[in-house]
Amino acid sequence: MGEPTLLGDDIRIGKGVTFGQNVIIYDGVEIGDNVTIEHNCIIGYDRITHLRKDFDFPPKPWTTRLGNNVLVRPNAIIYKHCKIGDHSQICSGVVMREFTELGHHSYLGNGTCVEGYTRIGNHTGVHTQVHVTAKVIIEDKVFIAPLTVISNGFTINWQRPHVPSEEIGARIRRGARIAIGVKTLPGVEIGQEAVVGAGALVTKDVPPFKIAIGVPARVVGDVPESERLRD
Numbered sequence: 001m002g003e004p005t006l007l008g009d010d011i012r013i014g015k016g017v018t019f020g021q022n023v024i025i026y027d028g029v030e031i032g033d034n035v036t037i038e039h040n041c042i043i044g045y046d047r048i049t050h051l052r053k054d055f056d057f058p059p060k061p062w063t064t065r066l067g068n069n070v071l072v073r074p075n076a077i078i079y080k081h082c083k084i085g086d087h088s089q090i091c092s093g094v095v096m097r098e099f100t101e102l103g104h105h106s107y108l109g110n111g112t113c114v115e116g117y118t119r120i121g122n123h124t125g126v127h128t129q130v131h132v133t134a135k136v137i138i139e140d141k142v143f144i145a146p147l148t149v150i151s152n153g154f155t156i157n158w159q160r161p162h163v164p165s166e167e168i169g170a171r172i173r174r175g176a177r178i179a180i181g182v183k184t185l186p187g188v189e190i191g192q193e194a195v196v197g198a199g200a201l202v203t204k205d206v207p208p209f210k211i212a213i214g215v216p217a218r219v220v221g222d223v224p225e226s227e228r229l230r231d
Ligand SMILES: CC(C)(COP(=O)(O)OP(=O)(O)OC[C@H]1O[C@@H](n2cnc3c(N)ncnc32)[C@H](O)[C@@H]1OP(=O)(O)O)[C@@H](O)C(=O)NCCC(=O)NCCS
Pocket: 127, 145, 146, 178, 179, 180, 195, 196, 197, 198, 199, 200, 211, 213, 214
């Protein structure tokens, strides 16, 4: 186990915290008890390219906080102003951009990237190599399978400042399940406990407790009562 490099004076580290080799911690980070941070991680990274203006920022002080019993696997980068709840796991190679909140007992799988300004709930699993764009809300007990991509920009205005573009991320309601390789267009809502089938392209809202599949995704049935959450 290693000693982290601390880049600042305002860093609080709880009891029973273990570090791998080459861990760098920036100023303003609070780490709870019994946290494990494995090799080559950067916590509280402050090289934010540009702070967005069109976001409902939480009240200051903005801290970067890892709760108790959090596990951070190798090569994860957690930017400044992120919050991770107790017992959550950040897997290898995750990039968690500024103002991402992950609840408790949740995880971000290997290679997943969350572009920030996003809230992810409790008991939620975001599996391997998922791309969560900025300004997304993912509620509790949601599951997102590998290689899903969630978009937010209605128009692609790259190099075209004269072209207006609004960014609205998806809202994924409690208990929804999203299968492998799904893509969502900006601003869609995936309803409570809805299921989106493998490879679907979601262009419109999916109502609660419905199953939608295909390109574009269409509702094909109801989530059986037997598969509904029990709490
Ligand atoms: C949504 C889902 C559950 C539907 O499965 P299902 O209800 O068992 O569907 P069936 O296998 O009975 O197939 C019914 C029909 O729909 C088609 N179909 C099934 N899933 C489809 C999909 N995702 N997209 C398009 N068509 C699909 C089948 O080909 C079949 O067509 P047919 O009647 O012409 O033969 C399934 O597609 C799915 O996404 N499963 C989750 C996979 C996953 O991501 N697991 C997580 C891994 S970490």
